Amino acid sequence: MYWLLLVPIGLVLLYLGLAILTDGRYFGKGLVYRLYDTFGPEIFDITSESDRWRRLGATLNLRGDERILDVGTAIGDLPISLAARPGFRGQAVGVDWAARMVAAAAERARRHHVADRVRFQVADVRDGLPFDAGEFDVVFCLGLLETLPHAEEVLADLRRVLKPGGVLVVSLYRGWAALTAALSYAWYEEHLSALGFRDLRTAPCRRGQDVIIARL
Numbered sequence: 001m002y003w004l005l006l007v008p009i010g011l012v013l014l015y016l017g018l019a020i021l022t023d024g025r026y027f028g029k030g031l032v033y034r035l036y037d038t039f040g041p042e043i044f045d046i047t048s049e050s051d052r053w054r055r056l057g058a059t060l061n062l063r064g065d066e067r068i069l070d071v072g073t074a075i076g077d078l079p080i081s082l083a084a085r086p087g088f089r090g091q092a093v094g095v096d097w098a099a100r101m102v103a104a105a106a107e108r109a110r111r112h113h114v115a116d117r118v119r120f121q122v123a124d125v126r127d128g129l130p131f132d133a134g135e136f137d138v139v140f141c142l143g144l145l146e147t148l149p150h151a152e153e154v155l156a157d158l159r160r161v162l163k164p165g166g167v168l169v170v171s172l173y174r175g176w177a178a179l180t181a182a183l184s185y186a187w188y189e190e191h192l193s194a195l196g197f198r199d200l201r202t203a204p205c206r207r208g209q210d211v212i213i214a215r216l
């Protein structure tokens, strides 16, 4: 009869697996938050992708004086890498809902001697971004929108904090990675156009992940 226990155990494992694979998009957001807050800093600190972020900065033709926002920044690898570029004299801000991630990002910025140019704060994008309209020249949101049930509302908020002429960079998953990350190019095209973005283009970013670059 003990084998009957396998059924509830299997269901719990299935629940955990699906919640983690979909990053809490449909259920298990609280669990996913705890995982990010507990293990995130150590997991994200294993590698830095600074070369990738510098290449992306070059693709965007950044002048170096921009105000940059990275939403869902984890340990801040992207804004820190951009702010560490020679000649950078702008300001970068990273937000994440996980307080331990934000603390690790601030510590990392100090280690890389860019704490005067990069700051981090805790914010849950579902509650609205804690910034005024038109504060930023460039807004990044990678690996996050596709995990949110009301992604179009967050997309509108990302647009709100951009200056006229500003640039939004969001992730677009391809191949196997796209199976659990549900936002298609057509979805972005429809919603970005409705929000007044133009000149949409894609650029390679990671294995299985491109970025969409859109200008207001």
Ligand SMILES: C[S@@+](CC[C@H](N)C(=O)[O-])C[C@H]1O[C@@H](n2cnc3c(N)ncnc32)[C@H](O)[C@@H]1O
Binding pocket: 036, 040, 071, 072, 073, 074, 075, 095, 096, 097, 098, 101, 123, 124, 125, 126, 141, 142, 143, 144
């Ligand atoms: C898949 S990671 C992507 C990290 C980074 N942007 C990258 O591309 O490497 C998603 C990040 O978004 C954060 N996050 C998830 N839900 C969030 C929310 N509602 N508000 C703010 N940050 C959130 C997580 O803590 C995590 O750091």
